[in-house]
Amino acid sequence: MSTRIDQTIDTSTVQPDNLIAGLAPSPEVYTVTIARGAEEVTYKRGTALAKGEDGKMYILGTAGTAGTFTATGDGSTVKFSLIDDGVIPAAVTEVKVDGTALTSGFSYIAANGDLIFDEAPANTKSIAVKTVIGTFTANAVLADDVTVGTSTDGRAVAYRTGHFNENALIVKDSYTITADDKEAFRIAGILLSDAIK
Numbered sequence: 001m002s003t004r005i006d007q008t009i010d011t012s013t014v015q016p017d018n019l020i021a022g023l024a025p026s027p028e029v030y031t032v033t034i035a036r037g038a039e040e041v042t043y044k045r046g047t048a049l050a051k052g053e054d055g056k057m058y059i060l061g062t063a064g065t066a067g068t069f070t071a072t073g074d075g076s077t078v079k080f081s082l083i084d085d086g087v088i089p090a091a092v093t094e095v096k097v098d099g100t101a102l103t104s105g106f107s108y109i110a111a112n113g114d115l116i117f118d119e120a121p122a123n124t125k126s127i128a129v130k131t132v133i134g135t136f137t138a139n140a141v142l143a144d145d146v147t148v149g150t151s152t153d154g155r156a157v158a159y160r161t162g163h164f165n166e167n168a169l170i171v172k173d174s175y176t177i178t179a180d181d182k183e184a185f186r187i188a189g190i191l192l193s194d195a196i197k
Helices: 179-188
Strands: 020-022 028-034 041-043 048-052 057-059 065-072 079-081 091-097 106-109 114-117 126-133 136-142 146-148 154-165 190-193
Touching (some): 020 190, 146 154
Parallel strands (some): 154 190
Antiparallel strands (some): 048 057, 048 136, 079 114, 136 154
């Protein structure tokens, strides 16, 4: 139900959300696509959004999709390509050779998807790699509540610029906004300030 302009608003029942910290830069909105998930979710106004490589928005703190790569050593090959269907993993989280996790002795080049061992894994030794596919960059702040289902992506209105109270933003459970997130927001046109809730 909407409120007419000439009506008095009962301030005893209206609670400000403390989201906006200032009017410079001025808040500007645009329409975004929020990726559907495994279950229906209602995102509230003030949800911090991160843009994925697919151009869709996700709640800030979303981790990349886990991927796996397996191969068998031949004793001479040191370089393995982790590219699958043209997708290059953003990072490698675990490398095992014959069931033993390695902490050194290899490098991963995210620019081209190559996993390079210092020494070639021996013949018939199994290679198992866990990867993270996709990166998410802090980008916008949700302007209105929106419910996103499981069958189709959601459309929503978000702030692409503005000055917001950091502690009023909503992020994924157990996630804390990082310095990199703040810098990504700043580059996008969003400033964050600390304020008392």
